[in-house]
Amino acid sequence: MSYIPGQPVTAVVQRIEIYKLRQGDNLILGFSIGGGIDQDPGQNPFSEDKTDKGIYVTRVTKGGPADVAGLVVGDKIMQVNGWDMTMVTHDQARKRLTKKNEDVVRLLVTRKSLEEAVRNSMMQ
């Protein structure tokens, strides 16, 4: 997840499909996000690079749709349904995830362990 200025951002991502759960009037996904270009990146406990203003998963409710789909705390969300999440404000990210007419969100997430896994598999 390191970022070289001037070069395109490259990352190993995992595709996660979350089916929204209907609770009363709302469709919930079962996790919490933090971060965004309008937030303070130094406070992010999950990011490796403390200038990274991306959207991170800060909490996953146990047994919720995100947990079932395989989302882990500390994941950085790169895309939601094709929309980029690396350069959005916190509110824009929330809106992209909570669209009322979508039942499924397909996320591309990245985490440190993915890179290591790829490196290990390449070395073998």
Place this chain on the structure above:
Amino acid sequence: MDTESTYSGYSHYSGRSRGSHRHGERSRERHKSRSKDSSRSEKSVTITTTPGAPLTEPPAQGGEVQDDNWGETTTAVTGTSEHSLSQEDIVQIGKDLEVPSGRNCRRYLSLGLVGTLGLLVFLTPVAFLVLPLLLWTETGQRCGTACEGLLISAIFKLLILLLAVWALFLRPRRAHLPRVNVLRTLLSLLGLLCVISYSLFYAVRVLDQEDNNYEGIVQYAVSLVDALLFIHYLGLVLLELRHLQPIFSVRVTRSTDGETRHYNLGQLSIQQAALAILEHYYQDFPVHNPALLTAAKSRAAKHLAGLKVYNVDGPGNNTSAGQSQAMMAAAARRRDSSHNELYYEEADHERRVRKRRARLVVAVEEAFTHIQRLQEEEQKKAAGGETMDPREAAQAIFPSMARTLQKYLRTTRQQHFHSMESIQQHLAFCIANNMTPKAFLESYLSPGPTLQYGRERWLASRWKLVSEEAVTRGLKDGSVFLLNNIDFSLVVTTTRIPYISLAEEFIDPKSHKFVLRLQSETSV
């Protein structure tokens, strides 16, 4: 630099311009039509609307008394009688350039009337007290303690009344208004009625029926003085306090160059509001400079100058309206580059002014460095021939800056406001008061209020009030009137100050609570 030539050129130019200005004034004055507003029957109108005034005695007696004393004293404080003079003479008075003797006559007349009324009001209680002593000599011994106390209080109250009347009504008038001040007239009438009714009762009870109770008479006199003091208080509230609280906001615009100011006024009549506005005008508005207005007129003339309209159908066809419309349409369609000219001309002028101003500031600063103030000890030590007083010092350094100053004034079209003599006087004044070059230049760099310039610029005696409503009516929301001077006019519009409704919101000091948000987290 040839100092002699700048001297003569300057004074010659200023003298010439002043003469031509005055000549232009006279011819313009003759061509202007006299427009007088409203009828001339105002005299009877203001006086016969007294049914509104509170009458304390039966109207029959009051009417009779009014008719008897009408000629002498009820032509009131601001002089209704002087109106008979002014209505006939106003045309001639308007034509004079100096203050005519007729106006002085009016002033003295009104002062005389006020004095008479005041004396009458003052002497009546005194007469009430003194007459029984003169007529029946034994009443003096029947005055006990209470009666003497009342006498003393009567004397002091009379003194206070005298001082109060002098302070409020006997002030030198600061303006000549076209109509009588209605409130003042009514007030003086009220005072007169009070005095007359009291003296009537006195005449009947004491003199006719010979009521000898001196204590009662003293009480009667004291009650009259009290009533007069209260009428004076009423006068204070109506004439002074009502004008203080701001109710209306007036917008004053000068018709020639659009200078606008806003003022807050209280409940005044239109003529009093006009007076207040004019007093502010002399202090706030920059002086009227006709030289700056010629550019706009020449531009407008150039717009229509290139077009000529020929009447093809023959001389009998009177289509003047059609002609002007055709000219306007053609002018609109023509590809006009006058906006371009205006832009470049203004930019050019701006640059020229700034260049001249820079040269002027440098020249003046340099000139001021040649002068040095001598301290006390040095004054004694210095040789007699070298020390100069401020006037000579000004004359010594003036030539070095005269040319640049003249050029700057020419560029900003202010040269006819300042004669060479006035500049030297100002320079001497600044030198004597230890002012810096910047302070000296302040009055030349930007046009100041009209009072700053000579008396001939004031034109204070040439104002005309033009109004559709009677000028003694109060100001109302939306009233409009004009103050015409010779070259320009001030357009005044009135708006009521909005009724402000203020609501209260209470914030508990304990409700100021804050939480630290390190990073916001939203659950989705």
